[in-house]
Amino acid sequence: MDGRQWRSTIAAAQAGDRRALDELVEGWLPLVYNIVGRALNGHADVDDVVQETMLRAVDNLGSLRDPDSFRSWLVAIAMRQIRDRARRRTSESLSEDAAHDAADFAELTVLRLQLEGQRREVAEAVRWLDDEDRQLLSLWWLEVAGEITRRELAAAVGISRQHAAVRVQRMKARLETARGIVRALDSSCPELREVTVRWDGRPDSVWRKRLARHIRGCGYCSGSHESVVPAERLLVGIALVPIPVGFTLSLAFGGKTAVAATTVGWSAKVIGALTKPAVAMTAGATIVAGGTYVVTQPADEPPPRAAPTALSTARPKPSPKPSASPAPSPPPKKVDLYGTVVDAVDRAPDPNARPTDLPRRPASGLTSSGGPMTVMNHRGDRVTLKGQGYFLVRWQILPHYRPGALVMPTWTGLRGKLFHVASGGGRRMDDPLGGDDGSVTGMGGPDIGYAVLPSGTQQMWQNEYFYVDGTVTLTQNERGCDYNVTVFPRSWDDMNKDVMTGPDQGAIRYGLVRDNGKDTAPVPQYLTRAEPEDAATVPQKSQVADD
Structure with missing residues (x-):
């Protein structure tokens, strides 16, 4: 204009x-x-x-x-x-x-x-x-x-x-x-x-x-x-930063101002202020977009229901009375959730406790956008994995270069299912390094500073293993503490060998099997089916709705 x-x-x-x-x-x-x-x-x-x-x-x-x-x-x-x-x-x-x-x-x-x-x-x-x-x-x-x-x-x-x-x-x-x-x-x-x-x-x-x-x-x-x-x-020539994609409301407001604001994805505060009458949203409401959603709740609470749409709230037309006894109505289709909630700090297992057997899932092969091995050293580096199989995320935390708060990598654009199946590498990143007094660990020490995890984040191991049946993108969100992650496909045999290597073979501890072979196996933290422009904004949530 x-x-x-x-x-x-x-x-x-x-x-x-x-x-x-x-x-x-x-x-x-x-x-x-x-x-x-x-x-x-x-x-x-x-x-x-x-x-x-x-x-x-x-x-x-x-x-x-x-x-x-x-x-x-x-x-x-x-x-x-x-x-x-x-x-x-x-x-x-x-x-x-x-x-x-x-x-x-x-x-x-x-x-x-x-x-x-x-x-x-x-x-x-x-x-x-x-x-x-x-x-x-x-x-x-x-x-x-x-x-x-x-x-x-x-x-x-x-x-x-x-x-x-x-x-x-x-x-x-x-x-x-x-x-x-x-x-x-x-x-x-x-x-x-x-x-x-x-x-x-x-x-x-x-x-x-x-x-x-x-x-x-x-x-x-x-x-x-x-x-x-x-x-x-x-x-020169740098465009305006686009207004962040927040959520899209499927409610009908009285004027175009609200529509314009929600179209560009503006926040609820601005939308609420610029619309008359204001519409109150209850705390913890689930915003539905694209047929999938991410939810988080304590393990003993039922999942929230999806927000009603205009179609679901329309007044139904009266149906004619049947001449015979009607057949029983089929039960409403339930949206199943998969994955176990793991949004809590987990304690290190006994280093000498041999883990349970590792289930074997079907693996027809994976392709990686980063090739056989993707090294992600900088914020914004990403890799997309497609297919069916296992892959490894290897951690390197570097507080001696730059300590501070660690911003976790995030999983976006999930299509299908993703599980966090095992941990290995012979140690957790908070295990002691170079001594038995525990003064220096992979997370830092008093002389070099510490890598500080966000509240509720699981402590990562040197090797973290995942299984995908579909496609997902992992993004490095380094900010504050310096860290690198390396991602590459891995076979079940290689993973099992790593996880089953114990202290008697030179490791600090045995690995940890997280997979139970079912859909109730844990899923990674910071996971969403959405594709946000800023992957670092993905909240810490550990359940994803099935399509």
Whole structure:
């Protein structure tokens, strides 16, 4: 839609045209989401700030005198809401858990736009900036991408264009420092490993200064191993990050505003705020999409029922009375769940306890998108396995390179069934290394830092075995603690030999057989039949509905 069309749409919306208002909400929501998302780095408050911005814009649209200034007016509203949120946070204690669970907009940018090389580096450097710089960057990024003008940037910040130029230059200098930190952390500098041995993997101003100081004095880290492209050249042509795919509501709202919001997958908060009347969703409701769904619940609770559709809630037509006794109605078809709930930390078995026999499932062969062996060292690496058979996921956790919170790999796009059948490799990753005192394990130690698992995550073994009958994609979601996984097909004989190797043969412990040969065998954590754009957002759930 060109400028003339937007002006007429804005004028119609001011005159009370509901359809025009819907078009404004649908058309400008992506811009607001990108401004707020980058300014807050994907914090959980993004939904609330975007919601408040759009509501204020809708409520005050009548006060806008010049339709040509709508974009700068809307951007200014968004920046005011961001600053108001920052002021509120200064008097509130931010929950550590909330900060850790918040989605990272830099990662969303990388994953959703499939950025590589130095473009990826710039996106990852954003997390090292302070709030004020990140707010300015959110606007400058859009200016460089051609979405807003320098005049609109200056108006949104509330300063002159000359002052805006100075502020942007200072922010760019700090962004280049952050880019240097990202490059250094990806390097193999041994001195840097010593500097970061107690770092928890979360960027902050203290560590930014420490790392920048190291880089300035380190010949290896300060030396550029490739020509560094200016950030603005890298950002030219980068599209807006698409609004995240959340869930699609199959309910009929009164106006198109709700339809537009749900079509792009916006969150329940924004949808609820922009629709009248609001529709309440009960806690724990199951959202159905594409005929499959993922559920989670304690083992002693029945699975939730699927949400009713318009067809299932329609009033049935009366049927004529039968002349004879009717045949009994067949029982309703039940959607069977397969797999055992394993969303809990499991204790290590007795190292000398020989495991039960390993069931043998049919294996006609697997194909892997990564070939005979797929090594996944970086966030976003993935492999798709198709067919029927066993495969191995081998773990390498590297807290001595970078300790901190470990973000688990995720399984997406499942078609068919996937089971977690066995664990081996002679040890669990929390078994002691190099001594009997247990001071250092595969998960780290006091001198090098620790790899910290998410709450409720099973402790992985060095070798984890799975069986697939269908297709599934595994994605590496490294963030915080450094880790690698290697994936390759494996035969039942090789797996059985590994699992049955015990301490008397040089292993720390026997392996563990998890498979019972039935559909009630355990399924992996972080598994879904959906194909989210950001695999790292898959929740920890261990039951998948059958098709």
